[in-house]
Amino acid sequence: QVQLVETGGGVVQPGRSLRLSCAVSGFTLSTNVMHWVRQAPGKGLEWVGSISYDGSNKNYAESVNGRFTISRDNSKNTLYLQMDNLRTEDTALYYCARAVMTTVPVFDYWGQGTLVTVSS
């Protein structure tokens, strides 16, 4: 069955970096566009960014553009989110999600999320 498992969350000080990973199984990562979506505690969902199936095309929300970088290693079935210069407002549960189709950013499978807390 399809599974996505995020790891790498934790408590980090403002201005520091953190890298999240999303290990997938049950499908071929190289054929899917992947996304990161976050949810601040008690709040709604916010799309963070996406990466094309081969990593050649990336898009980011304005709130993270220039600070966050999405990458993927299809040979390891793993998606990454490198988060630099973290801010307190980046505190959230971070989900990786699979797009239904390459051209359709609707998310049919999600991980369980990994919590990132940015605090001094």
Added chain:
Amino acid sequence: DIQMTQSPSTLSASVGDRVTITCRASQSINTWLAWYQQRPGKAPKLLIYDASSLESGVPSRFSGSESGTEFTLTVSSLQPEDFATYYCQQYNTYPWTFGQGTKVEIK
């Protein structure tokens, strides 16, 4: 950015009730709208895409419709497992944006 506004923010209902949640887009998004259900402590679950297409495995009591920039999610007969928070999401224009959520509570 396209703003998605859901109403109500909270809805109290009983098992068996017919429930309707509305999502309004700040501009045209055609029918590029999805609905998700999120139970407490869980990841969102896709219910409907393209405004009215039911995701595989989702019970038929869930349905979606659209009228211009207004979209509706209807649960025909609320079941105990349907008490959750529901989100709409537009995918017409970057960045993809979600509504603020509608919490369906037990009356």
